[in-house]
Amino acid sequence: MKKIIALIVVALFLGSTAFALTGPGIGDIMGQGKLPSDAHKVFRLVRYCPPDTTDALFSTASSLTADSIVIWDCNSDDGVTVTTTTTSYDSAVAGVIVGTILTPDYGTQGISAVDAIGKRNWGWLQTYGLSEVSGMTLGTVAVKSSLATSSQCGRAGSFVASTTNPVLQGNAGFYLDAYTAAGTDVQVFLTLD
Amino acid sequence: MIAQKNGIKDWERVYKQAKKLVKAGLVMVMLLLTRNVGADELIIGRDCQPKNLQIQFALRGYQLDLDGNDRDENSWGFLKNEGNQFKIYTYKSVDTRELAMVREVVNGQ
Numbered sequence: 001m002k003k004i005i006a007l008i009v010v011a012l013f014l015g016s017t018a019f020a021l022t023g024p025g026i027g028d029i030m031g032q033g034k035l036p037s038d039a040h041k042v043f044r045l046v047r048y049c050p051p052d053t054t055d056a057l058f059s060t061a062s063s064l065t066a067d068s069i070v071i072w073d074c075n076s077d078d079g080v081t082v083t084t085t086t087t088s089y090d091s092a093v094a095g096v097i098v099g100t101i102l103t104p105d106y107g108t109q110g111i112s113a114v115d116a117i118g119k120r121n122w123g124w125l126q127t128y129g130l131s132e133v134s135g136m137t138l139g140t141v142a143v144k145s146s147l148a149t150s151s152q153c154g155r156a157g158s159f160v161a162s163t164t165n166p167v168l169q170g171n172a173g174f175y176l177d178a179y180t181a182a183g184t185d186v187q188v189f190l191t192l193d
Numbered sequence: 194m195i196a197q198k199n200g201i202k203d204w205e206r207v208y209k210q211a212k213k214l215v216k217a218g219l220v221m222v223m224l225l226l227t228r229n230v231g232a233d234e235l236i237i238g239r240d241c242q243p244k245n246l247q248i249q250f251a252l253r254g255y256q257l258d259l260d261g262n263d264r265d266e267n268s269w270g271f272l273k274n275e276g277n278q279f280k281i282y283t284y285k286s287v288d289t290r291e292l293a294m295v296r297e298v299v300n301g302q
């Protein structure tokens with residue numbers, strides 16, 4: 001009997017090990033799919049430019065804080081530069097910043113990312129997977145609501161598709177947490193990549 | 194009667210041993226699962242010199258392979274060069290310290 005129990009336990013160990021070896025991160029990471037159940041994130045190295053690039057504002061703009069939701073910068077037009085917006089549901093939504101990004105060096109900022117390689121205003125943007133955002137200072141968001149930019153710079157709101165304006169179709173993912181006013185570290189799942 | 198009592202004792206002993214084994218098994222499975230965290234993908238939208246990157250990562254204590262098939266027990270991730278951009282696939286979730294390290298290395302290229 002002991003032998004039978006020991007054999008069952010050994011079989012359980014082997015089975016669980018085999019399961020673990022085929023999971024994400026241990027083996028076939030290229031083919032792990034992109035389902036919400038996968039613990040898998042995509043980050044992009046991006047350049048930050050404040051929304052208004054006039055010199056006066058450039059020198060006084062503040063750093064981009066972690067958990068800010070940002071959009072692709074349509075002035076730099078390079079697919080690498082991000083900026084903030086005060087437009088709700090902005091279609092150019094890019095993702096969520098995962099660590100503070102400094103402002104550009106005053107007076108040394110070029111127009112596109114090529115001119116600014118190696119400068120201090122580079123950081124990581126998360127475009128896919130479990131993440132956290134800062135919520136709007138007003139209002140509430142229910143769990144499973146769609147995620148979008150809001151009228152408050154860097155803060156996320158819920159998304160409701162515009163039926164008339166194609167510029168306001170920016171759905172970045174969905175909320176895994178509900179939050180009330182000024183929620184911080186609100187869990188979301190990004191689906192932009 | 195005595196034989197029956199001994200039989201019951203044997204069963205109790207087997208049952209206790211089985212419980213211990215199951216507990217140990219659960220602990221082992223949990224340990225395996227904690228290692229089984231998600232891999233991440235870091236996309237860097239510019240070209241690079243892969244061998245230089247590999248050296249810079251090695252200097253900071255991270256083994257970056259230039260092909261997924263080069264993986265060994267010390268590998269941290271591997272690099273995929275796509276010409277106008279490159280991707281780093283890690284074998285476990287990256288933390289903020291590692292993200293800062295990659296940024297520093299890439300910015301120094």
